Amino acid sequence: MGDYQIQCAACGQLYPDTGSNECPDRHAALQRTVYTAQRLQCADLPGMMRFYDWLPIHCKPAVTAGPVTYRSVAFAREMGFSNLYITFNGFWPEKGASVKTCSFKELEAVPTMQRASEKKSGILVVASAGNTGRAFAQIAAEMNTPVVVVIPKKSLPLIWTTIQTDQVLLITVDGDYSDAISRSIAIAALPHLTAEGGAKNCARRDGMGTVMLDAATTIGRIPDYYVQAVGSGTGAIAAWEAAQRLVRDGRYGSHLPHMILSQNLPFVPMANAWKAGRREIDPMIDMADATQAISQVYADVLTNRNPPYGITGGLFDCLTETGGEIFTVSNDEARQAQRLFEECEGIDLDPAAGVTVASLITAARDGNIDPCRDVMINITGGGYKRVQEAYDLVPVNAALATDRTTGMDQIAGFVNDWVKEHA
Ligand SMILES: [Zn+2]
Known part of the structure; x- marks a missing residue:
């Protein structure tokens, strides 16, 4: 059980899990x-607790979040696909989907918080542009476990939960996602706190890997194509790792799905590096004028400047092994795809899922996907309209607002006091 x-x-x-995310020999x-x-x-x-056997935890938290896969009728007909499967991660109770914060980040938050608590790693510190912070806040509330969330000030409206909680310490920075990340690293170095580890945390990846497990167990085989928009690419790496486990299982086929991935123009560093055949992202070539480019992107959760692309076991290896491809999608294409999907399937999508759907439309149009094979599309977020009908959303207030002039000693004093109350 859970071994x-x-x-x-x-x-x-x-080696045995100590809660670290690094090789003992520091590879x-x-x-x-x-x-x-x-x-x-x-x-x-x-x-997702259905897939507890393949999650790095020993106890099962009482949460309901999980992926739901169904076979599309209307959108599949529109697209001319025979077997299009939608794995929906969001809030859509009519379909059995109860991810209340409407993004697949909840699938990461559940095993990550559970593993940290089992390994006594300390209180997790999470940097986020919005979706991840909201997911960890919700799961902190549901699991009654403290978490520190660091976000750019402009993301404050994105942080809410469906239940009142005092388990979230929300800190804002006057800057962008990268500034939130640097601040969170300094905060995680304080006593009793730990960085959640991002893509390097196997609990995060295996949590997202349940998307592939749900699809394969619903379809009865590993899909031939897996479609998703990527910022860090962690979701795609997780799906690839899960597919490898399913191959070893033996009952779902011996093939890996082709990874059909996408990024949102004009900030597309991984698409550029992949097209040039490079394992390394060259900041001068692949993300020139990054700040300007990022400010123009519609799906801003896809704007990671430091994705796990070249690292061993990362996205470059994933694309190479699966015969995958990364497409680019414009803001207009993403918006049109969102509208078309909502008309056909009857649920609203977040912008990143709009990019995913747009990439499927382009890949199909250009003949990059065989419409007769099993195609699985990972809808990473949606149901924002539906959740507001079902719940009164509770905004999480910033306990501390910082800017470039705020000293680390001031932040440390504030955080230490909060930790004493919650540790
Ligand atoms: Zn090693």
């Missing part, structure tokens, strides 16, 4: 879980 070891993607050594590589249960046994539990 696993960790394996370094570079040196291959297996720059993703660390993966290797589960004792080679055959996936789905538990009779709600949401």
